[in-house]
Amino acid sequence: MLGSAVCSSKLPHPDPPRMRYSIFSLAAQALKGNRGWAPAWRDAAPKAEYDVVIVGGGGHGLATAHYLASRHGITNVAVVEKGYVGSGNVGRNTTIIRSNYLLPGNTPFYELSLKLWEGLEQDINFNAMVSQRGVLNLYHSDGQRDAYARRGNAMRLAGVDGELLDREQVRAMAPFLDFDNGRFPIQGGLLQRRGGTVRHDAVAWGYARAADQRGVDIIQNCEVTGITVQNGRVTGVDTTRGPIRAKKVALAAAGNSSRVAAMAGLRLPIESHVLQAFVSEGVKPLIDCVITFGVGHFYISQSDKGGLVFGGDIDMYNSYAQRGNLPTVEHVMEAGMAMWPGLGRLRTLRQWGGIMDMTMDGSPIIDHTPVQGLYLNCGWCYGGFKATPASGFCFAHLIARDEPHEVATLLRLDRFATGRLIDESGAGAQPNLH
Numbered sequence: 014m015l016g017s018a019v020c021s022s023k024l025p026h027p028d029p030p031r032m033r034y035s036i037f038s039l040a041a042q043a044l045k046g047n048r049g050w051a052p053a054w055r056d057a058a059p060k061a062e063y064d065v066v067i068v069g070g071g072g073h074g075l076a077t078a079h080y081l082a083s084r085h086g087i088t089n090v091a092v093v094e095k096g097y098v099g100s101g102n103v104g105r106n107t108t109i110i111r112s113n114y115l116l117p118g119n120t121p122f123y124e125l126s127l128k129l130w131e132g133l134e135q136d137i138n139f140n141a142m143v144s145q146r147g148v149l150n151l152y153h154s155d156g157q158r159d160a161y162a163r164r165g166n167a168m169r170l171a172g173v174d175g176e177l178l179d180r181e182q183v184r185a186m187a188p189f190l191d192f193d194n195g196r197f198p199i200q201g202g203l204l205q206r207r208g209g210t211v212r213h214d215a216v217a218w219g220y221a222r223a224a225d226q227r228g229v230d231i232i233q234n235c236e237v238t239g240i241t242v243q244n245g246r247v248t249g250v251d252t253t254r255g256p257i258r259a260k261k262v263a264l265a266a267a268g269n270s271s272r273v274a275a276m277a278g279l280r281l282p283i284e285s286h287v288l289q290a291f292v293s294e295g296v297k298p299l300i301d302c303v304i305t306f307g308v309g310h311f312y313i314s315q316s317d318k319g320g321l322v323f324g325g326d327i328d329m330y331n332s333y334a335q336r337g338n339l340p341t342v343e344h345v346m347e348a349g350m351a352m353w354p355g356l357g358r359l360r361t362l363r364q365w366g367g368i369m370d371m372t373m374d375g376s377p378i379i380d381h382t383p384v385q386g387l388y389l390n391c392g393w394c395y396g397g398f399k400a401t402p403a404s405g406f407c408f409a410h411l412i413a414r415d416e417p418h419e420v421a422t423l424l425r426l427d428r429f430a431t432g433r434l435i436d437e438s439g440a441g442a443q444p445n446l447h
């Protein structure tokens with residue numbers, strides 16, 4: 014009964030806060046002792062029915078809601094989140110954004126994402142701390158240099174910025190690296206200057222606020238427990254706060270995609286794996302770009318608070334636990350030390366894990382499903398944070414128009430049946446290697 018009560022469409026909804034953030038609102042609040050700030054979004058209760066229910070209040074679900082409302086005028090939308098906004102991978106990642114991809118299925122999609130990042134703060138009136146500080150991928154052998162040259166050329170042909178640096182150019186950017194490491198000497202790097210970092214949880218908060226201001230209901234602490242399908246067409250979802258009817262249901266549950274899709278009888282080409290991240294104690298500015306090691310999987314940048322933020326490989330076995338294991342901690346630290354021995358002087362402050370939705374080819378899925386009115390957004394592997402704006406933009410396009418956006422036409426669910434894979438790393442059907 015509780016469920017049907019809170020699902021009543023007659024429940025009053027408080028007016029959404031219409032406050033616009035600016036230098037003037039900041040100054041006015043400072044003069045008033047900061048007592049006039051309105052909540053960034055309403056704590057909405059579920060209504061009985063929506064045009065679109067989005068499952069998952071991570072970056073992708075919230076971005077989808079924002080673009081549905083702002084670009085397609087579809088505002089009778091609920092984002093249903095089992096925890097709180099930002100509790101999933103969107104608040105757990107290492108914040109790196111870039112569009113330095115090789116293959117046609119990925120390059121235009123991630124470049125659209127980078128362009129959307131570049132205008133995001135104006136679009137959603139929220140400081141997401143978009144910082145285009147550059148992403149530098151190191152190479153350590155002639156073969157790797159050739160592969161990076163090929164990727165850089167493919168990027169430039171597609172209108173994406175990329176520069177191949179030699180060893181001395183890399184040294185000028187990052188003199189602290191171990192250039193003469195006995196096993197992995199650094200020969201140079203592929204630099205994308207427009208890549209960088211974005212404050213991850215601010216992205217979730219900013220999209221949530223922007224969607225809410227257009228009337229979208231963001232419903233937290235509400236787990237989807239079932240998807241109702243009649244005659245091959247989706248009719249709604251069951252939740253821990255009661256059933257919700259919906260004309261369309263859009264899945265954006267990232268690491269839980271397989272579990273949620275199974276509620277509609279779908280088996281996805283996805284494995285769920287843990288990925289860990291780490292942050293050091295805060296120190297003075299040491300590194301002003303993002304650097305990735307070319308031999309092991311290791312990437313590092315510095316947050317505005319001064320902590321070095323870094324990560325490596327997934328834990329290499331299937332799990333839904335949001336925590337990692339010590340062998341991977343050791344592996345990540347070894348890779349870091351091989352690239353930048355000075356890291357050994359720092360203390361690690363925190364470590365955590367998130368659940369990655371790994372596809373068999375390492376590329377994502379934004380597509381219809383065999384169930385009418387049920388749409389799928391998943392398979393983000395290590396790289397879904399940078400994809401957040403384009404993912405939401407293209408998913409909203411698909412939901413609103415029932416046809417894929419032009420940059421997402423290859424991100425199909427059936428490519429695992431047809432064999433038209435987008436195997437960016439050339440690792441084959443090995444989700445643990447992408």
Ligand SMILES: Cc1cc2nc3c(=O)[nH]c(=O)nc-3n(C[C@H](O)[C@H](O)[C@H](O)COP(=O)(O)OP(=O)(O)OC[C@H]3O[C@@H](n4cnc5c(N)ncnc54)[C@H](O)[C@@H]3O)c2cc1C
Nearest residue numbers: 069071072073095101102103106107109237367397398399
């Ligand atoms: C440690 C780590 C480092 C990473 N580093 C980077 C990086 O540097 N750059 C990059 O591009 N990507 C990175 N990623 C990947 C990126 O964070 C993810 O691919 C991306 O955030 C996934 O999309 P999302 O934000 O929508 O996911 P999430 O934030 O996980 O959102 C999915 C939401 O669905 C909710 N949900 C699940 N099941 C249900 C249900 N039954 N009912 C209701 N709600 C449900 C979850 O609670 C969750 O909030 C990293 C990930 C991790 C874990």
